[in-house]
Amino acid sequence: MSETNQSQPKRRFDIWRTKGDASSGGEGAFERYETEVGEGMVVLDCVHRIQAEQANDLAVRWNCKAGKCGSCSAEINGMPRLLCMTRMDSFSPDEIISIEPMRTFPTVRDLVADVRWNYQVKEKIRPFEPIAPQAADGTHRMMHEDVERIQEFRKCIECFLCQDVCHVLRDHQKFDEFDGPRFFQFTAGLEMHPLDAADRIPDLKHRAGIGYCNITKCCTNVCPENIRITDNAIIPMKERVADRFYDPLMRLLRFVFQRPSANR
């Protein structure tokens, strides 16, 4: 093999280091590191090199190193990115690269954010409820054209970068009233599932707070899977909420047709 050991250019990094132990609430500062960068390296490689050579106790969360698991989410030069999918040659040669944890969530330590809130939100969403199998052999049928649009949503690797960038969470801290783009997209995937029987539209309006989203598309822009979260998931869900709750004709019809049952 032809890995070369010739001297590699050094690059500078400002990495967020928390002070004290985990109870200090993530307070910290950037610390400057320098390390050699070889061909094809991504930012995560540099973080690992710094960890191995200079800072054994530098905390970073990672796993697959191929953009498939969504563990190594962070903010690189202020942008939410995956550390493992950000190539060093995407920066200009003398640029200092700053790396910090996702800021929308509490910091556990150094580059590691506490993302547990996201898991709690997901548990609140009504799970998939299958209709009875339609085919004579007792199995389901779905046409490929019908599954393609939800397969886009199911590419999600749950890196939570879309949650990190969303101003409703980041700036307005609506953690109790707003599920965030990841979970609107998750809900859209269930609502558009050809085999699903449950109704999550009232929940989207009342509990999940989809109305707070003003479709700035920041989530779409940071998605490493290039899922068109706003156009293909959030807007269709907003339309369904509007049809259900704000369309005057529909409201009238519902009013008329619900009255008998309401009087029963």
Added chain:
Amino acid sequence: MSVYDLFQIYEHDVLVIGAGGAGLRAAIEASNRGARVGVVCKSLLGKAHTVMAEGGMAAAMGTVDDRDNWEVHFADTMRGGQYVNNPVMAELHAKESPERVRELEAWGAVFDRTRDGRILQRNFGGHRYPRLAHVGDRTGLELIRTLQDHGVHCGMQVYMEMTVVSLLKSGERVVGAVGYDRERGRFHLWKAGAVVLATGGVGKSYRITSNSWEGTGDGHSLAYHAGAELRDMEFVQFHPTGMVWPPSVRGILVTEGVRGEGGILLNSEGRRFMFDDIPENYRQQVAATPEEGWRYVCGDRDALRPPELLTRDHVARCINREIKAGRGSPHGGVYLDIAWIRENMANAPGHIRKKLPSMYHQFKELAGVDITAERMEVGPTTHYMMGGVAVDGETQSSTVPGLYAAGEVAAGLHGANRLGGNSLSDLLVFGKRAGEYAAAFATEHGHKEPDAAQLEDIVRDIERPFARASGENAFSLHHELQDVMQDRVGIVRTQGEMEEAVAKIAELKQRYADVAVAGHREFNSGWHTALDLHCMLTVSEAIALSALARQESRGAHFREDCPEKTAEGATYNLVVRKGDDGAMQIRREPVLEMREALREIIERNR
């Protein structure tokens, strides 16, 4: 102060260690049977290495070719495993995987479809018919996400980012486990009626691997030190196609699905070298010409498979041979070409992006290669452990009461070589069985207090790296171990090299006793590496000793000094256990006898 005060203590009926496909399926099953289930995982939920599985899950549903059925799948699995598989597991797996796939669909999974709306199945190495249910090339993600989203509503308690360092026993029985959390380094103790190991593989013992940092053989080691038997440890699968360039992504998997969709392997001379060497037992199943191979890829039922879709052990060795003979690519691999299908297909680039989206993405982003127009450079990468905890084929119980194992950490289903696609179905079939039988065991036997004396030993062991101011560096020892395993117990093995490896591992074990770690217990990767290293050393010793003891070549175990299969080699499995003196013992055990009916199935499908 009691030693118990050092721990946060939890109690479950069933404790599952690992939250990949097997662990989650076991947890769901045990929960559905009324057990109170805890799941401990080293990463966040949904990040386990199962997400990296790409090609699909093998299940003889016959939606694409109705000649497929469980008997053919069983015969394919046994042939691929060179007949040292556990036939009970191979039979159950072939029979039950279609139901497990359909069940996943009923939990919300969205597989690619046939024209008439059924689950689409694709070709893969060693499978006679198109058999892999799939979602593009991200089937593992679909599987784990479906299990995760279904599982969290089944009532299980999930302990994320925690590592188990030891099982607890009461007499002969396993009654719990202890571990630490990465965030704070606090100690945790789980009491459990039964424990299911679902910890996956061991790839991190090698330098070039498709495995993430989690693949350190924890379950293999936990079981071994708790007195359970390991078997088939000589069989380590080297996947033929990992990325080779740039260096930082070396080893990352390139799915066999590329070849399933028509990808061909070429050497530096442009020769399609896989046609040059077809093994005897597959001669009746391989295309005579490239043209016939392409017809097979397109679904022609009368065509035979292209030689790129031979089993992984063989393809990996052929690639290795080309590289060693100087016919490799510039970065020490060979070429994998899917772009060539343009010659046969109008919308080839669109087709490739649709069928292999994450491969397209991976090469584009990480290597700057457009696979719809350019060739990929690929080479073998340590991928999968066929060997593992010896289990009962039906119940997945180990040789220690109360301890179960499922998925990659368990041995038996795959024999000497696993077929692609048989892993995801393995996880589901035997994850479910492990959960079922572990729950039953817990119900029947209830809880028992762990022997207190062992706790003090465990605490001393895990804190030991902090006890000295200076000593061996855990990262360096790990790299030395990876080098010796890669270079001495790799794809091609010889007696002399493996003896060197055994001696080197013994030396590393000695030096491991002097490992020193600076700092504190919070998110200290040096400390974590030191603790993982204990597992990797155990596993590596088992691999090297087993590989030395099998003096023939079979499946993934290839010895240059005895390159042929022997008749005797098909009659035994190698079993490793910890002796009373603490030393590793190895012995032969006869291969499990097969029912006559199964024997006939194999004959019919020759």
